[in-house]
Amino acid sequence: MAAVAKEGPKMRAEIKHILRTPLYWLVLIAGIGARTVFAYLDFKHRLSSYWTLSDEYWSRLGSITVAFLILLVLIHRFSVDYENNTYSVIASTVYGRKKLYFERLAAGCLMAIFGVVILTIANIGITLTIGRSSITPTDWLYGFASHTIVVIVGAVGYFLVSAFVCDAIGDHPASMCICGLPLGVSYFINIGIIEEFDLFWFIRYGFFTEFLRGRWVSSLPAFWGIWYPVMIVGVFILSIYRRKERKLL
Template identity: 45%
Template sequence: MKTECLQYFKNPYYWAVIGLGLAARAGLTYLDFRYRSPQFWELAADFWNKTGSITMGFLILLVMIRRFSYDMELRTFPIINSTAYGRLPLFWNRLIGGEVAVVAAVLLLYAGNTGISCLLGSKMGMSYDWTGFFTQATVAAFAGSAGYFALSAMICDLSKNHPVAMCLCGLPFASSYFINVDAVKPPDLFWFLRYGFFTELLRGRTIGSFPVFWSVWYAALIGLTFFFVIQKRKERKEL
């Protein structure tokens, strides 16, 4: 697991995406400081709603899940699969290592946004509960990022095709940003697109619309996807 975990951190694109996300946040923070100073800390606390969640979405889809189709792309899959380590243990190690890298990325973005906001907003009065509010949003982003990575990684493992997995996981993720929460009514299609694919949690929000249902939905979604992964691996003789 340590080896697979290090592979994520050694990937220069992992750091490039995080760096670009924080650079974008620094630019937006400066604009907020110059032109929207009364809402400065409110906008800083809303980091996960746009910049943070988009950064994590790109990081997971463009960089991290590629590990699950990497062997097929390099045509080393038959060699890897011929060893005991190249079967289910490798899948578990990549999945756990990826979750560690997801946690590290969320922490880095949390620390980066806090540092940038405090640096530029040091002369503005920070509200007493800002840190608590932002931390609470970050906990939701943790849960959303971990779930979204697990689901996307398993779909990539099923398809063994990174572009296909990006499209299948990216379209419902992106569509949530264009759906007005006030315009959706359960249980229509837009309601499912808004809440059904971890995007709401990734945006640092707890789900207020039927939270128990969505807890069961997320557990079932990941559980069923894992079931299909195991079944597909049995067909490929990868267990």
């Protein structure tokens, strides 16, 4: 306890803590296992669209896995002090009031990216292994890599917003519901029947769904180019305000 009060954990310690969290690897393994099953079924029963379906990995299974990784594991670091009753210790140190907060944010961003990289490598390996007897399209790898870059942007953005929410309210389950509900609902919204600026349009495009699915937002991109920075900054300000109320900054 004295060591925490004096120096506090380094960002490396935050990363090690996440890497040693069984749930982090369980989510990744579950996602990779599910991808293996679906890839095998696609190869056996939908061979003509096998490579297309593989390229669309982020559209459903991949993005859902990343979302679970962020909500179940990564943002939990922002409520753990309340759950472990170390809030008063953190609040009494200069390190705890500021540096730990930003180091957890940085570590979470890095581990979100790391998770995306692991899933990317896994999908490429699974796809090439199962489909080795068929002809690999020349542009398949390039197309999948371009989608992955967008996913990384979405993973970092979604993590930051979810982390700010979790830090502001100090409740992990509630944060999972607040941040996970709009994302989950967005998967069921048919973009062909929604109109610009209605409620479902905001839900469909306004919570990083498109990015996590490897797509840039095509509907009024200029508007969303303003929306996302404003949303991130707004939730960040809320987090800072709540921390100042608790004397954590």
